[in-house]
Amino acid sequence: MARVTLAVPGLLRDSIGGRASVTLEAATVAEALARLRSEHPLLTVHVFDEDGDVREHVFLALNGRSLGRSAAVDAPLADGDRLDVVQAVSGG
């Protein structure tokens, strides 16, 4: 089980008690997202839509690299890894 950091944009900080990030314990990205759902319900609403999919204009990055929009990735996590909730930018 790895201890990883999940960081959020400024707009979503009040969804995790005013912090810029939270620590999650998980072995894979999918497990980290499951932890996010169970431990941070306010943030969950902003990351996932009603179908349980990552919102259309949100993506997740692992150590700075996009994971695409899939919420069920099996990428393994190591201590110190960083996940970011990122707003997908399109257009000017």
Add this chain to the structure above:
Amino acid sequence: MSELLLLIGTEKGAFTARHDGTGWRTTGPHLPGWEVSALTLVGDGRPRLLAGTTHYVYGATIRASEDMGATWRELGGSPRFADGRGFKLKRVWTIDEAPSGVLYTGVDEAALFRSADAGETWSEVASLSDHPTRPHWSPGNGGLCLHTVVVDPHDERRMWVAISAVGAFRTDDGGETWELKTRGLPPVPTGGDGDGIDRCVHRMALDPRSRDTLYMQCHGGVFRSDDAADSWYPVETGLPSNFGFPIVATGPGEAFVAPLDSDERRFMPAGRLRVYRTRDGGASWQDASRGLPEEPQFVNVLRGAMAKDPADPGGVFFGTTMGQVYGTRDGGESWEQLPLQLPRVLSVTAHRVGA
């Protein structure tokens, strides 16, 4: 002695403007970066600000402040469709408090939510969402939105709601059943085929002295009902255009609208910022714009961006899509511009608070 408090929701945050009898004091932005599509003050004993916060990326929830905006808390029990409902919550359009303190919020996708605990938790009024006409509902330009909630102050079991581009509905039993109330309203071409559906209501208001008289700014005209919305008839004499968004009923037979050039050209006719007032229940409308700018103002006033002072029938306030806010405290005889230049104004509500 109470003071006037305006709550202004904009595309990029919330602002307040408070008048102590001598001048305006403003605060904000609160919740900067969020689209504050609804903003109101609820509760008598423990006043609480409630903000409908929407973002095109992160969705919509409700946030609350118990200290007049100094700090905010996102509400974990914000409106949310239950798993399997098949609807998505895209925007909070309006938050309204009934005299009993029960709260209602109208959202996109079109639904009504109810809260009996000052907004902490909300439950969907599924009887409306599941109305038999639902398969025929079509969205307007602003989405499939339930944007107007009117509660009969004399009997809270009776309520009206308006949905674009669908129509108006009334309940007489506290929301257990709803009847479509569009007789007399013109359809808009949504491509739908529903009988009595496809009426694009923009805003609706109850006459303060009559529980059967309502006024409506519709996509296709300005209307009045004398039978609690069972039927509607046009009341447009004197208006430069029958197209617009807000309508506010301020006193017996008195109401204000802000006409636009047309559906295709959604700005003030000839770029002249003008509001119109009726004092005979809509039989005639007069320009009531003294004090508004003379220079061109190619702006719009959105449906939620005009409000009345709850304690003074002469008080009316509105914000524009270019971020100016104007107010009158003499029933439209003269207007002043508030000392604010804001993002696009989505919502204006007026309240009285202790000095």
